[in-house]
Every structure is written in C-alpha cells, then in structure tokens.
Amino acid sequence: MQINEELNLDNGYKIRWMESNNFNDKKSDLKEKVFEDDHSLFPFEYLAESEKDHIKKLRENLYKDQFRICLGLFDKEDNFVGWSFGYQVDQMTYYMCNSGVLKKHRRKGLYTALMNVSLDILKEKGFQTIYSRHNATNNSVIIPKLKAGFVISSLEVDDVFGVLVTLKYFTNQKRRKIMDYRAGQLKPDDELKALFSM
Numbered sequence: 001m002q003i004n005e006e007l008n009l010d011n012g013y014k015i016r017w018m019e020s021n022n023f024n025d026k027k028s029d030l031k032e033k034v035f036e037d038d039h040s041l042f043p044f045e046y047l048a049e050s051e052k053d054h055i056k057k058l059r060e061n062l063y064k065d066q067f068r069i070c071l072g073l074f075d076k077e078d079n080f081v082g083w084s085f086g087y088q089v090d091q092m093t094y095y096m097c098n099s100g101v102l103k104k105h106r107r108k109g110l111y112t113a114l115m116n117v118s119l120d121i122l123k124e125k126g127f128q129t130i131y132s133r134h135n136a137t138n139n140s141v142i143i144p145k146l147k148a149g150f151v152i153s154s155l156e157v158d159d160v161f162g163v164l165v166t167l168k169y170f171t172n173q174k175r176r177k178i179m180d181y182r183a184g185q186l187k188p189d190d191e192l193k194a195l196f197s198m
Helices: 020-034 049-062 110-125 139-148 173-182 190-196
Strands: 006-008 014-017 068-074 080-088 093-101 129-135 151-158 162-170
Touching: 014 110, 020 068, 020 080, 020 093, 068 110, 080 110, 093 110, 110 129, 110 139, 129 139, 129 151, 139 162, 151 173, 162 173, 173 190
Parallel strands: 093 129
Antiparallel strands: 006 014, 014 068, 068 080, 080 093, 129 162, 151 162
C-alpha cells in the first residue's frame, strides 16, 4: 500500500493511507467524540508557555524525516469515521501511537483491518519491532492485537493515561521465540541454546 492508495473492505468501508496534514485535520475533528469518556490528562494543557515553546522546537527536530503511517477509515458515504497512526522510533522500531473508531462503527472488525494494513506496511518496510501502549482494561484493542501475534512486554503507571500495558510485535520469529523464553513460557531448545552460545 502507498500513500493516497485506498483499500476497499468487504463491508463497504475503505482504508486510505493519507498525507499527515490532511489526516491530522480530519482526526482532530473526531478525537473528542471517540475519546469522550477518556480521563487522560495531557501535560501540554498545564505546562508554562516557555515549556511549550521548548517542546515545539524539540518536536520539529524529531519529525523531519521520520517514517509515519496515517490511515483514515471512511464509510460508504466517504465520511471519515476512524483512524490509525504511528511513527518510526529508531532504525528498527515503530510505535503504533493512536487509533480510534466512532462508536456506531465499532464491533465490525474495522480496528483489526486498520491494524493489519499497518502491519503489512511495516513488515514490508523491514521494521523489526512494532509496539503500542494501551489502558490495561482496553480489551477491544488488546485482544485483537494479542490474536495478531503481539505479546505483553510491560505494564507501567503513566501520569497521562494511568495504568498502561505495552504490546510488542516481532517480525523476526527468533526474537518472538526469545520473548517467550524470557517470560518463562518456553524452555530453551537447540535453536535458542545455539543463539545464546554465540
């Protein structure tokens, strides 16, 4: 999939890989509705103006040539009803940062479709690790990710979002296998023993 390319889903919805500016405009219009019950407290809302100025400058440095995916979800009438976006963290890692679907369009497999399109793009690009962070009780997102092969890698308490679970997806199956070993779920087999003796 390429930027501005569209994928038609069986149920009449479409996923479109969008340019960042157009995507951000559409997403900001819906974000309040999608997260109306959310109780997050973003630091930007209470920082001093001097702190905000520093953050803006740091953000400009960070995002110059960073790989990003901005997927828009559109209904049959071409209304923007959801999204998924994320960005490259380093030479091997991608952060699936945020997704949302309006309530009346949920429970139709649309989040899973957005996730799968992102994974296909990221595998093709060669990312080794893909991760995301979610409220620990957000089963409507955590369960599809676990079914897709993500694994729980950590829990944290965050001042913005509260208790978060970090999920990781490894495109390299040896790394995935090492994760099972590190978690205590797998005894080291000959392949793992060979890796550790290198």
